[in-house]
Structure formats: C-alpha cells, structure tokens
Amino acid sequence: MKKYIYSFLSLVVLLGMTACTEDKPDVGPAPTSDDVTFTMQPTADNPNIIEFTNTTSGSIAYWSFGTGASAKGDQVSAEYAVKGDYEVSLMVVTKGGQATSTQTITIANTDYALLNRADYNFLTGGADSLNGKGWKFDKMTTGHMGIGDPAESTPNWWAANALDKDGRGAYDDLMRFNLNGFKYDLTNNGDTYAKNYERDFFTSRGGTLISEDDDDTWAITFDDQSNWNWSISERDGKSYLQFSGDGFPSWQVGGSQEYEIQTLNEDELYLRTIGGDGNAWYLGFIREGYERPVVPPTPKPYESNDLFDTFMGSSSDVLNLVSDAGLAFTDNFEFNASPASPSQFVGKYERVSGDNPWQNLQSELPFRIDLTSRAVFKMKAYLPSTNDYSGDLAQTVVVKLHDSLQGGNSWQTQEQVVHTITQTDTWVELTFDFSAVSSRTDFDKIIIQIGGEGHQVPGTFYISDFRLEQ
Known part of the structure; x- marks a missing residue:
C-alpha cells in the first residue's frame, strides 16, 4: 500500500513540475x-x-x-x-x-535641379554663392542659446539674454555652409565655447582649457576640416541638419551631430539637438552681415495700482507670478503645517536640482510701478526644517524690483530687500519696504526668490498672500 502511495505522490510532483515549466515562445534564430x-x-x-x-x-x-x-x-x-x-x-x-x-x-x-531647393539655398546661398554662406550667433536676441526639457520643443529651463555669453569664445565664430561638395567650415578664431562634459573631445584634439567658470572655453584650432560636411534629411515631418567629421555648430554641446531645424530662412537659422547630457539644447544664428531691425519698445504708463497674488490660482489675482529658470511652482497647493492644523491653499515653491542656479518667481507688469505713495510689500513664508540648510541653500526670502528694458542686465539696476529667516516650521509674515527708492520710475517687474541663488541645491518652501500695502 505504501508503495502505491509513494508512486502516486511522485506522479503528482512530476505533473506539478511539468505544469510550472515556463512556456518560452519560439522566436526563431537571430538573423545575420x-x-x-x-x-x-x-x-x-x-x-x-x-x-x-x-x-x-x-x-x-x-x-x-x-x-x-x-x-x-x-x-x-x-x-x-x-x-x-x-x-x-x-x-x-x-x-x-x-x-x-x-x-x-x-x-x-x-542633378542640379535636385540641389535647387529652398532649404539648401537658404543655408548656403545657392549654386551662385561660390564661397558659401556665413552664419554667426544671433547674440542680441533672447533665446540664441538655451536648454530645455528633452520632451519639449522650447528652451523652457533657460534662454540666453542678449550678450549673455560674451567673451566665452562663441560670438566671434563664423560658420560657413557651401553647396559645392556640401562643405562645412568653422572659423573659431582660436577659441571655442563648450559644455564641460565635452572635455574629452577637446583634450583628444589638442585643446587647452583657458576658462571653466561658466562651462568651458578652449584654446583650440581645427586645422584639418577636410572631412567636415553637412547634410539635410527629413524624418517624421521634421528637417534635420547633420554634421560629419568633427563638425559642430560653434557651441559644442555633444550628442549625435544631428540638429532639428526649427527655423531656416534667408536671415535666420535656429537649431535644436539632444546634447551629450540628454537635455535639449538650442542654438540660434543669423546670416553674416545681417542686423535685425530695431523696434523701439512701447512706453508703459506710470501708475499706482493694487498688486497682489494669493497663490490660490484665482483669476482675480493681479500678479499671477510664474516660475522662471526651472523652478517648480504649484498654485493652490493644499498644505498642512501639522496634522492638527487646518488645511490652507498656498503656493508651493520648489527649487530643483539642474543646470540653472537662478530659480525664482516673477511677473512683468503692463505699467511702471509708482512707489511714491505705496512702497511696502508684504507676504507670508514657511520654511520647513526638512530642507538641508547646511550648505548653499539659504534661509532667505528676497523681493526684487527690475526694469524689463534692461533685459538680461536688469540685475545691474535692481533694488532688493532680503530677509533671513531663523524660524522654521512656522508661518512668518515679512515686510519689504522700498521707500528708499520711491523716486525710481523704471520698475515694471517683480521677482520673488527663496533659498538663495548661484547654486543647484533643491529645497521646498511655501508662500502666501503677497501684496502691495495700501
């Protein structure tokens, strides 16, 4: 009897093992x-x-x-x-x-008819342009350099203002595209601007690092450009400019040498690429000798108006401050200071790690602020103790007033009031008094910055009820 039982159990185990064996699909041999x-x-x-x-x-x-x-x-x-x-x-x-x-x-x-196409002619000047066509950085235009989310198509993290990278080795470069042999040449005048993760590229080609305080500037000459060529291809409804050899368009951001053409016309060439760091990089050029027409700004009125933002996403908020330079900001965020405290809806201000150290909130107004009778701003801020304040992340809240006409140089004429907050895990009401500069008539931009600047240390803060006092 025991023998029959053991035989039956062995059969059950064998059937169970067979049932548990994974069925692998027959995919066939790998092709050669x-x-x-x-x-x-x-x-x-x-x-x-x-x-x-x-x-x-x-x-x-x-x-x-x-x-x-x-x-x-x-x-x-x-x-x-x-x-x-x-x-x-x-x-x-x-x-x-x-x-x-x-x-x-x-x-x-x-087949010369195939060469006579609009994109080739815009880029090179066409068959009649024996020396090709030259292009230089569009250095006076905001966005001539930039970086953004690789899933997006705009430089939503940072866009260079006019002359932002002056003296870095980029603005004196001249790119030249020729239809004859699809030749590409870069005159860099002895130096080149590059991302700092591209150092192997330059050291392997005899470059000498001469500046690294704002990415890298290299002393280098590309004497042999005989195999530098260009081509244009189409894919999924988009056009791409490719470089061969060691060719790159003036600013070396790495990647595949393939650049999406976002704009190409007689005067402008704007490109987007995925760089060696996996981010989207943007480069904008204008043809050699071209100067953009100067359009004078429309004068703004000088007014004293109510200014406030509840950070609750209300359409009645006058300011509606928005994030700039990579800051993650959430309006109408439900916040509990402690489990026992009631919920309130505030602004969540999140500094994120990344390439931009100047994260802030800002709002440009349609008028210039009259501070003669009202010059005091107030707001509430909450600084959690869970942030790491041991390094560059500062326990500061700053309100700045800027003149937008100054563009990227507006910080040079700014006025600011800085508060250092020693209390954490509690709401603090802050006063920003600009009475000392009430005679200024050029301010039309308000900036709020928390946690300091010039670093990429993350931190989370909460703000509420920003307003210009009566």
Whole structure:
C-alpha cells in the first residue's frame, strides 16, 4: 500500500513540475547580414531618385541612405543630387533579433535641379554663392542659446539674454555652409565655447582649457576640416541638419551631430539637438552681415495700482507670478503645517536640482510701478526644517524690483530687500519696504526668490498672500 502511495505522490510532483515549466515562445534564430536582402531601382523619371524595397521576410526595415538621410518602411525612396558612390544600409528587426546589410550605389551624374531647393539655398546661398554662406550667433536676441526639457520643443529651463555669453569664445565664430561638395567650415578664431562634459573631445584634439567658470572655453584650432560636411534629411515631418567629421555648430554641446531645424530662412537659422547630457539644447544664428531691425519698445504708463497674488490660482489675482529658470511652482497647493492644523491653499515653491542656479518667481507688469505713495510689500513664508540648510541653500526670502528694458542686465539696476529667516516650521509674515527708492520710475517687474541663488541645491518652501500695502 505504501508503495502505491509513494508512486502516486511522485506522479503528482512530476505533473506539478511539468505544469510550472515556463512556456518560452519560439522566436526563431537571430538573423545575420546574409539574411538581410533588399533591392534598389532608379525611378522612371529620374535616375538620381532611387526606390528601395526590403525583401527580408518578417521584418521591420530601417534605412540609412549614405547622405545623412534615413527612413523606415519596406518601400522607401531617396534623392541623390550629387554624383558619387553611397553606402546604403538596411537594418532589419525580426522576432529573433536584428541584423544589417550594406550595398553601394553609384550615381553617375549630378542633378542640379535636385540641389535647387529652398532649404539648401537658404543655408548656403545657392549654386551662385561660390564661397558659401556665413552664419554667426544671433547674440542680441533672447533665446540664441538655451536648454530645455528633452520632451519639449522650447528652451523652457533657460534662454540666453542678449550678450549673455560674451567673451566665452562663441560670438566671434563664423560658420560657413557651401553647396559645392556640401562643405562645412568653422572659423573659431582660436577659441571655442563648450559644455564641460565635452572635455574629452577637446583634450583628444589638442585643446587647452583657458576658462571653466561658466562651462568651458578652449584654446583650440581645427586645422584639418577636410572631412567636415553637412547634410539635410527629413524624418517624421521634421528637417534635420547633420554634421560629419568633427563638425559642430560653434557651441559644442555633444550628442549625435544631428540638429532639428526649427527655423531656416534667408536671415535666420535656429537649431535644436539632444546634447551629450540628454537635455535639449538650442542654438540660434543669423546670416553674416545681417542686423535685425530695431523696434523701439512701447512706453508703459506710470501708475499706482493694487498688486497682489494669493497663490490660490484665482483669476482675480493681479500678479499671477510664474516660475522662471526651472523652478517648480504649484498654485493652490493644499498644505498642512501639522496634522492638527487646518488645511490652507498656498503656493508651493520648489527649487530643483539642474543646470540653472537662478530659480525664482516673477511677473512683468503692463505699467511702471509708482512707489511714491505705496512702497511696502508684504507676504507670508514657511520654511520647513526638512530642507538641508547646511550648505548653499539659504534661509532667505528676497523681493526684487527690475526694469524689463534692461533685459538680461536688469540685475545691474535692481533694488532688493532680503530677509533671513531663523524660524522654521512656522508661518512668518515679512515686510519689504522700498521707500528708499520711491523716486525710481523704471520698475515694471517683480521677482520673488527663496533659498538663495548661484547654486543647484533643491529645497521646498511655501508662500502666501503677497501684496502691495495700501
């Protein structure tokens, strides 16, 4: 009897083990380059336009045409304006893996009609411009350099003001694009501005670091630019400018040498790329010799008005201060100072770690503030003890008044009142008295800054009821 029981139990265990064995899908063997096949055929209308067909069964096709252009799909086409040999690569992805095959295509003659296109002509000056076309940084325009969230398409973290990077080795550079041979040249006058994570690029090319207080400036010459070329390709409805060799557009931010063209016309070239740090970087240029027309600002009236922001997201708030330079700010945040205290809706002011040390709240007004009869601002602030104040994060609350006409240099004529808060975990009402500068008539911008500046230390604070006293 025991023998039958043991046999039955063994059978149960065996069946259980069999039932628990994971069923692995049959994905098939990984493909090799020999498995990747494709055909290429000139179109009936133009031998410089080639149609490609993926003949690899059960695969997704990714093409690289040897011109900087690429595409996805089983049937695609590409233009080859200039005669020569081009290496065409097809990478296929199957259930078993991926593989690549390459073929060479020879274009017998140059088709000048394919070169006569608007983007080429804007960039290079066209076939009649024997020396190509020069471009320089649009240094007097806000946003000629910038950084932003890689998921966004604007420099929402920082945008350079006019001459923000003067003396760093960028503004005297001249880029030149030529249609003849798709040649690209960079005249850097002996120095180049770069992000500090690109040091290996410059040291490996004989560069000498001459400044590192604001990213890096390198003493370097690029004597051999013989393999520096450019190309333009289209993908998913966007145009991209690619650089080959060691080429880059004046400011070295790293990445793939591929730049999305956001603006290209006779006078402007604005680019976006994902840099070597994974962030989105923005570069803006104007053609050599171009000067933007100067539009005089519309004068603002000089007025004494109610100014307040409850930070509750109310449409009646006059100021509606907004975050700048990477600050994370939340209106109408439900806050409890302690479990026993009632909830209140306030502004949550979060300094975040990142590239910008000047995080703040600000509001530009449609008038200039008359301080002669009302010059005292008040607000409430709450500084949690959970922040780390042992380093650069300061226990300070600052209100600044600026003149927006000064642009990026408005800090030079600012007035500010600074409070150092010694109490934490409690609401403190603060007074900011600007009576000493009540004769000034140029202020039209209000800035609130908490936690200091010039650092990237994170910290969370709460504010409420900002107002200009009666």
